[in-house]
Amino acid sequence: MGIRLPLLAALALCTPLLAGAAPAEMPPPEAPFAASSRGAPSPLDTMLPAAPEGIPDWRVPPESRRSRSVGAPNDGRLEHGVPLPLEGPGFVRFDRDSHYGTDETIALIEYAAARLALAFPGTAPMLVGAISREEGGKLPHHRSHRTGRDVDIAFFERGNVGRTLFNEALTADDVDYAKSWFVLEALITTGRVEYVFADHSLHAGLMAAAREAGWDEDTLDAFFLLEDESGYRGIIRHAPGHLAHFHVRFRCPEGDADCESY
Numbered sequence: 001m002g003i004r005l006p007l008l009a010a011l012a013l014c015t016p017l018l019a020g021a022a023p024a025e026m027p028p029p030e031a032p033f034a035a036s037s038r039g040a041p042s043p044l045d046t047m048l049p050a051a052p053e054g055i056p057d058w059r060v061p062p063e064s065r066r067s068r069s070v071g072a073p074n075d076g077r078l079e080h081g082v083p084l085p086l087e088g089p090g091f092v093r094f095d096r097d098s099h100y101g102t103d104e105t106i107a108l109i110e111y112a113a114a115r116l117a118l119a120f121p122g123t124a125p126m127l128v129g130a131i132s133r134e135e136g137g138k139l140p141h142h143r144s145h146r147t148g149r150d151v152d153i154a155f156f157e158r159g160n161v162g163r164t165l166f167n168e169a170l171t172a173d174d175v176d177y178a179k180s181w182f183v184l185e186a187l188i189t190t191g192r193v194e195y196v197f198a199d200h201s202l203h204a205g206l207m208a209a210a211r212e213a214g215w216d217e218d219t220l221d222a223f224f225l226l227e228d229e230s231g232y233r234g235i236i237r238h239a240p241g242h243l244a245h246f247h248v249r250f251r252c253p254e255g256d257a258d259c260e261s262y
């Protein structure tokens with residue numbers, strides 16, 4: 001608990017500085033969590049972490065963007081999809097022609113993987129599965145993944161075992177929650193994650209890892225709450241079939257006017 005609170009306080013203090021350091025064209029981020037609508041704003045609502053030294057920034061200035069996410073994740077398309085390399089610092093991916101995303105999606109994946117490699121030297125790489133096809137649209141075996149804003153990432157396995165597939169019989173006891181949470185935290189704290197889908201049998205392990213990393217109980221609600229009496233739900237949600245991997249849905253990139261959430 002102790003380590004995160006000073007960090008949060010420092011980040012809160014630094015936020016105007018960090019925002020000021022961003023290119024003038026960059027709009028302020030949307031509040032990352034619906035938690036702010038529940039009452040007291042979360043400290044994360046104003047959190048805009050700078051990339052640690054040596055880590056590529058996940059923010060893509062509008063003038064250097066190529067992609068456009070159009071429509072809803074289950075019904076839209078991707079224009080000028082940006083490819084994720086076959087491998088890079090901290091990650092490898094499937095070679096199945098579904099490795100295209102928005103500029104921001106690709107930058108976020110590379111950012112989280114690079115942070116993983118820095119925090120866990122010698123770690124087995126993060127295994128990235130489906131994102132979208134180059135022009136988006138229907139991807140076999142997936143309902144969404146059509147607009148370059150969805151990515152499947154394998155849960156990490158204990159013992160630093162390198163994952164190669166998503167359909168292995170990984171049980172809840174086999175999951176390396178510290179690394180899996182680390183990647184989720186790196187992504188969520190950018191404010192660009194709309195939802196994460198993971199089987200509910202893994203939520204307790206992830207929540208324990210988040211608590212271990214120092215997050216307070218209110219913020220854990222913003223991450224994990226299944227549903228309260230007002231219908232509020234946290235970012236990380238149950239979805240069947242997500243035992244070996246988790247699915248991250250990113251928000252519409254700022255300025256992609258025809259991009260839709262649902």
Ligand SMILES: [Zn+2]
Binds near residue numbers: 142145
């Ligand atoms: Zn998926």
